[in-house]
Amino acid sequence: MRKKNVVLENIRMVSAGAKGVAVGRAENGKTVLVKGAVPGDLVHVNVRKSKSSYVEGDVKEFVEYSTDRVIPRCIHFGVCGGCKWQNLNYGKQLEYKENEVLNNIRRIGGISDFINESILEAPEQYYYRNKMEFSFSNSRWLTQEEIIGGTDFDNRNALGFHIPGMWSKILDLKECHLQISPSNEIRLAVKEYADAHSLDFFDPRSQEGFLRTLMLRQNAKGEWMVLFQLFRSEPENQQKLFEFLLSRFPQISTLLYAVNPKANDSVYDLDIEVFFGPGYLLEEMDGLKFKIGPKSFFQTNYKQALNLYRKTHDFAQLTGNEVVYDLYTGTGTIAQYLARSAKQVIGIEAVPEAIDAAREHAELNGLTNCSFYCGDMKEVFTENFLANHPPADVLVTDPPRDGMHSKVIEQIIKLAPERIVYVSCNSATQARDIALLKEHYKLVKILPVDMFPQTHHVENIALLVRV
Numbered sequence: 001m002r003k004k005n006v007v008l009e010n011i012r013m014v015s016a017g018a019k020g021v022a023v024g025r026a027e028n029g030k031t032v033l034v035k036g037a038v039p040g041d042l043v044h045v046n047v048r049k050s051k052s053s054y055v056e057g058d059v060k061e062f063v064e065y066s067t068d069r070v071i072p073r074c075i076h077f078g079v080c081g082g083c084k085w086q087n088l089n090y091g092k093q094l095e096y097k098e099n100e101v102l103n104n105i106r107r108i109g110g111i112s113d114f115i116n117e118s119i120l121e122a123p124e125q126y127y128y129r130n131k132m133e134f135s136f137s138n139s140r141w142l143t144q145e146e147i148i149g150g151t152d153f154d155n156r157n158a159l160g161f162h163i164p165g166m167w168s169k170i171l172d173l174k175e176c177h178l179q180i181s182p183s184n185e186i187r188l189a190v191k192e193y194a195d196a197h198s199l200d201f202f203d204p205r206s207q208e209g210f211l212r213t214l215m216l217r218q219n220a221k222g223e224w225m226v227l228f229q230l231f232r233s234e235p236e237n238q239q240k241l242f243e244f245l246l247s248r249f250p251q252i253s254t255l256l257y258a259v260n261p262k263a264n265d266s267v268y269d270l271d272i273e274v275f276f277g278p279g280y281l282l283e284e285m286d287g288l289k290f291k292i293g294p295k296s297f298f299q300t301n302y303k304q305a306l307n308l309y310r311k312t313h314d315f316a317q318l319t320g321n322e323v324v325y326d327l328y329t330g331t332g333t334i335a336q337y338l339a340r341s342a343k344q345v346i347g348i349e350a351v352p353e354a355i356d357a358a359r360e361h362a363e364l365n366g367l368t369n370c371s372f373y374c375g376d377m378k379e380v381f382t383e384n385f386l387a388n389h390p391p392a393d394v395l396v397t398d399p400p401r402d403g404m405h406s407k408v409i410e411q412i413i414k415l416a417p418e419r420i421v422y423v424s425c426n427s428a429t430q431a432r433d434i435a436l437l438k439e440h441y442k443l444v445k446i447l448p449v450d451m452f453p454q455t456h457h458v459e460n461i462a463l464l465v466r467v
Contacts, residue, residue, distance in 0.1 A: 006033060006047040006172065013041045016096035020084050020379050020456030021056075030055055036078075037189040038088045039096070040066025046250060068092045073126065073177050079143075081164035081169055083454035094119050094450060097458035102450045105462075109431035111438060115445035120311070124302045124397075125453040131177045131300050134159055134187055135265070136194075136211040137170035138201040153281045153339055159191040159200045159214065166202045184217050186226065186249055193244055198350070202231055210234055210363040213265050219281040219292065220302055223253040227294045229260045229267065242275050253277050256294055263292035268295055268353075285309065288336055289364050295353060297330050299452045300327070308449050312396065315447075315463045316419045318342050325407070325417065327381065332358025332372060334396060334423070339367045346389060347372045348380050384412065392417040403429030409436050416440075418465040425451075429461045434462060441467050 011032050013022035022037035031054040035447055037043050042064035045057040072086035085093050098119040106112050122128060140158030160173030175184055202209035207219060213229040242255055254277025258270040274296050280293045285306055292298050299305030312334055318341035326335040329347030331354050339345045349355050356376040362370040373380055395417040420441060424430035434443055441464040449459040
């Protein structure tokens with residue numbers, strides 16, 4: 001027997017919760033988590049899931065709209081899952097992001113006595129990303145109106161983003177407001193050329209086709225990298241396509257491709273071929289140079305990343321005499337920011353290619369006081385490692401979303417640096433880790449940083465001092 005839909009009426013959304021959902025409260029006191037609403041909306045809610053203390057649902061009907069709502073800039077808003085807060089005033093976005101960080105530190109970390117520096121807003125609310133990735137598909141996602149209309153479409157080709165929760169469906173992107181020009185122009189030109197020359201778009205279900213993915217990356221100087229993933233090699237077709245792009249867009253300083261017949265789109269285990277240019281972009285940040293290749297991790301919001309690194313440097317309070325450990329160092333960006341003000345910097349990272357890049361960057365920048373070690377953090381950062389390296393005065397850690405392993409935290413306590421600067425993209429796991437350190441370290445201050453406007457994501461920098 002089909003279960004009857006449960007509808008909660010007249011639920012006022014009062015705040016924003018994890019992952020950007022709007023939060024309200026039902027008459028019985030249950031928390032109501034709603035997708036598609038913003039704080040201030042009054043809505044009727046279709047309940048999808050009900051637990052003892054909360055329910056999850058979707059908007060059935062808007063009764064009143066929030067005064068904090070704004071008109072989304074993008075025509076794809078509501079379908080593309082990339083910028084879910086485009087309909088929320090930016091000032092309110094900042095407020096809810098800061099509140100999320102504070103609530104996690106207080107509730108999960110169990111800490112209330114610390115300085116909260118106001119969230120650092122992004123210099124730009126749109127066009128802030130320096131890297132975008134798009135997928136080709138021969139079976140684009142159809143709108144509800146198109147399905148109801150019953151029209152037969154001869155051309156279902158698409159170049160754009162995956163529809164959230166539908167791995168085989170691609171939104172054919174007409175515009176995107178995340179990357180500066182000529183990002184949109186390049187993508188649309190590729191689509192137009194491929195259609196006009198009957199190039200096969202990838203079929204994700206049958207795993208066949210020619211054009212698979214497109215990555216666009218630019219540096220602060222306005223030089224562009226283009227990377228194609230091709231499911232199979234078609235030398236004549238790819239050469240003509242690449243030459244067309246290079247003639248149309250002189251901003252492209254390097255064009256690369258990789259043949260990828262695998263079941264996934266991951267680029268990290270592929271052989272990259274250089275069709276044009278040096279195969280990398282050169283980025284500069286406060287006098288430091290970084291070679292950014294097709295597989296390189298580099299912060300996608302260049303201007304705010306610069307602010308993040310500067311603030312991390314400020315939190316470290318270096319005088320030039322300190323030994324600094326940089327855990328989860330990646331390509332060594334933060335490590336090299338600190339190295340110019342430190343006696344020695346020791347970086348540890350699990351990805352071999354990242355460590356190779358960190359060493360190359362240190363040499364490129366003439367930094368002789370940096371050393372980098374590769375391996376799983378909990379297996380490298382051990383008592384034996386500490387016994388064979390100088391003790392740390394300052395430790396910087398920037399772990400992945402899952403936070404730090406408990407063994408890593410144990411080693412930090414044994415290392416006993418005077419200060420810890422904890423940079424995090426997930427304040428919930430950061431708060432958990434800070435709680436594990438609080439018998440030995442006092443949380444002095446935090447600084448939330450908005451790296452990704454129009455989304456619920458927020459970074460946080462925390463300074464801890466040994467007690």
